[in-house]
Amino acid sequence: MYDVAIIGCGVIGSSIAYRLSRFNLKTVVLEKENDVAMGATRANSAIIHAGYDPAEGTLMAKLNVRSVELTKDLCQKLSVPYAQIGSLVLAFSDEESAHVQRLYERGIANGVPGLKVLTYAETKAIEPNIADNVTCALYAPTAAVINPWEYALALAEVAVVNGVELRLEAAVEAISKTDNGYVITAGGKTIETKYIINAAGTEAGMIHDMALPHTFDILPNKGEYYLLDKSEGTRTNHVVFQCPSKVGKGVLVSPTVHGNLIVGPNAVDCEAGDTSTSAEDLAFVRSMAVKSIPSIDFRQNIRNFAGVRPNSTVDDFIIKAHDGFFDVAGIKSPGLASAAGIAEYVENLMQDNGVVLAEKAEYTDTREQPRFKEMTHEERAAIVAENPLFGRVICRCETITEGEIIDAIHRPIIPRTVDAIKRRCCAGMGRCQGGFCGPRVVEILARELGCSRQDIDKDKTGSYIVRKRED
């Protein structure tokens, strides 16, 4: 019998698992994919929003603003890449200038620190590549960029170290109520638990309906992106947003925490799990982006991708308790930016609902991650002398060593795919997109996991890479 079963191991499930792992609870996380952070968490704008966007009085506003500091602190504790670069919302007309003013006022009401409305000249001074027809901009110094999948992974990893059980490829098939909790069938196995936390992202509506009467729908909505080479990574200094308009929310242009440039997203209703891109949508993203930053060189694109937002029929996050079943659903934008606050809120909600949270005598809340590229010359020399595997660079574009890859493979959540390695240590994330290091990562994975190279998948289970010649 488990105390808590968390369904879904994206950034929300892992944030909650991290917090709950401090307590004397028997907790299991059920994830349908073969790794953590496989849904919205792996494909989004990777931004910790400052919190001026959500309407006053909503959970979204409260938890977003609350999370800004929490996230910064967590990233430091967990060795997760984070950079507080600030954001700008550009206005291009009087109407949009008025919108920027409204955002400013809303931000003040939401308690966002440091907001300023800048003139064109002031904006140009700190963001030189903006278009000439910008009228003014809202500056939010607390906005940040992070690595979202590493954030979720780090949280989940610490939770596992503290004793939380993570079951991968355990899609929930059925839930039934018992006298003192629930029975869940997941991945062909049955477990009993006192409490359920539904953090299933785009599937959260379906999970809710397995246990409780229908109250909301998840409306999956896709956003498509360009990711440009690091040679374009200094095109902007801040996260550069646009005002929402008739044609959509506007696309952003921003450096990523890794030093690339990200451009997107659009917003298109879709099926859950549909992360395809289309030529028309990408053309739209491009045309919108150059309104803000006309000089973006799209020839430096290294990857297009799409992520699916778990939008819902409710205008706010859905965080509610019903008889030991806790919905944490409809976590749309600013979901990543609110994750830390959401987990804190859920913890309090559980306590309010009679869940006994007794702190363990010992637990950890930190994690280290070696990053060869970020080391000084002296640190590099020292680590190679200590472990010669750090002397062999596997991913040339991102300067990722064999030492880092082996370290990732032997961590508490074992990566079994080439993309899982990419999410853990950035091998294959660069300009050649794994053209050079892909075969070597396959070889290292097969060697360390004791399987053959044909058994290594690229991403989801079944996404095999190579076959034997004689097959």
Added chain:
Amino acid sequence: MYDLAVIGGGPAGLAAAYSAYEKGLRNIVILERDKELGGILNQCIHNGFGLHRFKEELSGPEYAHRYIEMVQDTSVEVKLDTMVIEITPDKKIFINSPSGYECIEAKSIVLSMGCRERTRGAISIPGTRPSGVFTAGAAQRYLNMEGLMAGKRVVILGSGDIGLIMARRMTLEGAKVLACVEVMPYSGGLTRNIVQCLNDFDIPLYLSHTVTDIRGDKRLEGLTVMKVDENRRPIPGTEMEFDCDTLLLSVGLIPENELTRGAGIEMDPRTNGAYVFENMETSIEGVFACGNVVHVHDLVDFVSDESARAGAAAAEYVQNGAVKGDVIRLQNGADVGYTVPQKIHRDTKADKIDIFFRVRSVFGKSQVIVSAGDTEIQVFKRPYMAPGEMQHIVIAADKLKGYDTITVTAKEA
């Protein structure tokens, strides 16, 4: 301190190191990130290498082996499994290998890092992102180095030489190559490869077509190919569906110049390589570059020649100092994409200047005109020119020395 550090032990680096040794340098090191010398030639097991250089038809590994043996008979030091992390403008080189992370210094440097393949992202092919989409070179490595097949039903996008070679190779290994698709109205590869790798195996080549959609949630399941108009935009109604598990991309090569940029060397946006003089010197005195890191070649034979010049120039630099003085600039005229070199030392000791360039479209009987202002310096006749075939002219240095700017132009005869 080394006299010369050569970055990369592929065909360019090997030829440069050997040539510098022949010219009298003795304290030379080759820094190679792989576990063996030879570079990409090691996975190019087809023949056709060395026709110019050795007057023989060799495979890639055989061609590399000739140079490896030549270098082995010298005092050139080879550091394998060693990756250069950073080069500073004052020629400090930070290297990383299992035997240690360290900084070495050299009087001169030859950059010979080669190139990498353009990827799906570079051409923004829409659709899903399943496994089964490879650059042609990655599939070639799997097959020829590791004995593993990328897939069984294959479409190739781009008619660059590696793609064409892989069409034949995959067919010989039992795969079904359904089509080779090229967005331009002409092939990007050598004519001999079109004939020997596609025509001989009845593999259709669709010119002015491209891949417009990729399907499959896990492994590639199929893709859509469409005809494109003169602006390379897909024409609605021309969709062709392919049921395949593999897409190989042969959509161009990009010189790998991150170290070059890091050292602050001036880059030519036309070639994506460094600006070079006739002796392959870059904008930093004593730093030379050669092979595919300067501009993408079709034939390794020309890489070897160019690199031998770079190696000899490095030796000259170490022994006698830099060539100083006035610069003659080369520029590309009508229908020429770039020239290498881009600059010539007016005081060059060379008798003749090799000029390489690519044309922008397909030419029949045509002329290459070297001129300065209104003055025609020399005209070269050509029976045929195409963007996929690098052009080479040789001109006496004396003919150029009286001018400041030289223009290379192509036109139909």
